[in-house]
Amino acid sequence: MDIASILRPEAVRPAGHPTSKKRLFHEIADIAASVYGLEASAVLNALQERESLGSTGVGHGVALPHARLEGLDRVTGAFLRLERPLGYASVDGQPVDLVFALFAPADAGVDHLKALALVSRTMRDANICTKLRANSDPATLHAILVEARATRAA
Numbered sequence: 001m002d003i004a005s006i007l008r009p010e011a012v013r014p015a016g017h018p019t020s021k022k023r024l025f026h027e028i029a030d031i032a033a034s035v036y037g038l039e040a041s042a043v044l045n046a047l048q049e050r051e052s053l054g055s056t057g058v059g060h061g062v063a064l065p066h067a068r069l070e071g072l073d074r075v076t077g078a079f080l081r082l083e084r085p086l087g088y089a090s091v092d093g094q095p096v097d098l099v100f101a102l103f104a105p106a107d108a109g110v111d112h113l114k115a116l117a118l119v120s121r122t123m124r125d126a127n128i129c130t131k132l133r134a135n136s137d138p139a140t141l142h143a144i145l146v147e148a149r150a151t152r153a154a
Contacts, residue, residue, distance in 0.1 A: 004146045006077045011035040014136040015080040028101045031078040057090025062123045066102040075104045075115040122148050
């Protein structure tokens with residue numbers, strides 16, 4: 001599994017200024033609907049339900065919201081680079097500006113965990129985060145994410 005198999009280029013976006021976590025989740029749900037054909041309301045509900053269990057803000061300005069969804073046949077994702085950091089109740093109390101959302105089939109089991117681990121390792125890399133924060137072009141952001149793990153695997 002690699003990021004290229006999870007993240008389509010059209011699911012990578014610079015985001016404006018969501019004013020709340022709920023607005024951010026709406027943007028993520030809209031991307032999931034337009035790129036992967038998922039039901040936006042189901043994505044929104046699943047993200048909010050997961051978030052109610054504990055914050056997916058992992059620290060250092062990064063959030064990894066994720067949810068399991070019926071009707072999905074493989075793990076997919078969306079990436080947003082926020083122009084202005086958003087308060088997110090992260091583990092370190094810092095606002096987030098890099099958001100990598102994952103959507104997994106309801107019965108994904110180990111694939112969901114593998115994808116979450118892969119994205120987590122990628123987003124913990126300070127050099128990758130610096131590059132992501134320095135760019136706003138969706139194609140460039142996608143290339144940074146895809147190449148980050150590919151070069152490590154070689």
